[in-house]
Amino acid sequence: MSSNAFPKGTPVKNLRLGGIAVIALAGVALAGCASSTPSASTSPKPTKSTASIDYKSLSGTITAGGSSAQANAQAAWTAAITQGAGATGLTINYDK
Numbered sequence: 001m002s003s004n005a006f007p008k009g010t011p012v013k014n015l016r017l018g019g020i021a022v023i024a025l026a027g028v029a030l031a032g033c034a035s036s037t038p039s040a041s042t043s044p045k046p047t048k049s050t051a052s053i054d055y056k057s058l059s060g061t062i063t064a065g066g067s068s069a070q071a072n073a074q075a076a077w078t079a080a081i082t083q084g085a086g087a088t089g090l091t092i093n094y095d096k
Helices: 015-032 068-084
Strands: 059-065 089-095
Touching: 068 089
Parallel strands: 059 089
Antiparallel strands: none
């Protein structure tokens, strides 16, 4: 006697793959229902500030540290704020 539950040649459905396919299709269908317009709870985008800063009146020390890969960017930013904007009262230290 054979140990198989089905006689040879009987078609058998693969329910496992069918179930996975149904779940995948349902996910795609639900994703298509998502709205592409932002909802009311979406945070507003920041706008340009109209506040003016008197850079020449700034004074103090800023000490920061980080990767040496950012040293060039930090040097450019430091020069822009202290020399370009005139914040000569600021001291900026960047420890790499």
